[in-house]
Amino acid sequence: MSAKASPPPAFAGKVVVVTGASSGIGRALCLALAPQRPRLVLAARDEARLAEVAGACRAQGASTLVVPTDVAQQNQCQRLVTRTLAQFGAIDALVNNAGIGMIAGFEEVQDLSLYEDLMRVNYLGCVYPTYYALPELKKARGRLVAIASLAGFTGVPARTAYAASKHAVVGFFESLRIELMGSGVTVTLVAPDFVVSEIHRRAAGPDGRPLGSSPLAGRKIMTAEECAAVILRAMERRERLVLTSLRGRLGRWVRLVAPALIDRVAQRAGRGARKGTDGPPGA
DSSP: OOOOOOOOOTTTTOEEEEESTTSHHHHHHHHHHGGGOOEEEEEESOHHHHHHHHHHHHHTTOEEEEEEOOTTOHHHHHHHHHHHHHHHSOOSEEEEOOOOOBOOOGGGOSOTHHHHHHIIIIIIHHHHHHHHHHHHHHHHTOEEEEEOOGGGTSOOTTOHHHHHHHHHHHHHHHHHHHHTTTSSOEEEEEEOOSBOOHHHHHOBOTTSSBOSSOTTTTOOOBOHHHHHHHHHHHHHHTOSEEEOSHHHHHHHHHHHHOHHHHHHHHHHHHHHHHHTSOOOOOO
């Protein structure tokens, strides 16, 4: 009796679009997907870094397409989908990963347009590509993935803009999931806790300038590669919601019975962020 052949990997030959693919979690996810030999579409603003990631993915067996994209621009998100279809003819999965950060107490903020910037990138930067990709995802009975944050489920001091944008992401995809019931398209929300990522170093301060250093430096936190492995497994299983840490899973339920306790924990975390010893959750 011959042994049963193993099923092909979930994304073998599939067209997977990843935004924010040039660094951090997006880069790590592309590299984690590559050995399955998918057709990867890498989107971000930095074309040179995208090309480097694409080369590394091709070396592991993936076909790649690089599409420089600012997800805050609707026309560029439409172009991302158009170019994907021109090259590969389908979209089987869209991973909305691109995002920016901000660390500043509300009363310290000097430029309120920063709030608009975060909403455009973190929230509308998910809405736009999803809108244009959705007809193809429905044809493929595909996968929609959104990288949110634990800050999308709870308030976080010094992260009023970031948490608000991630709450919007959670609300959008939870609502869209219900609209898509019966369509074959699944929605996976991933809410990372602390992850080693450039988003912290690049996060805007009260004056809008990048902080240049991470308040999480030196902490033992999840690497981008570890987070990518969690995301890939969730994508394969079409999971509904993934909270990447035990404290995130516990906190979600504790808030229901002891919300004041969670507020105090978040307050301490915010103070620690100012001292560089701790920080608020998020990718």
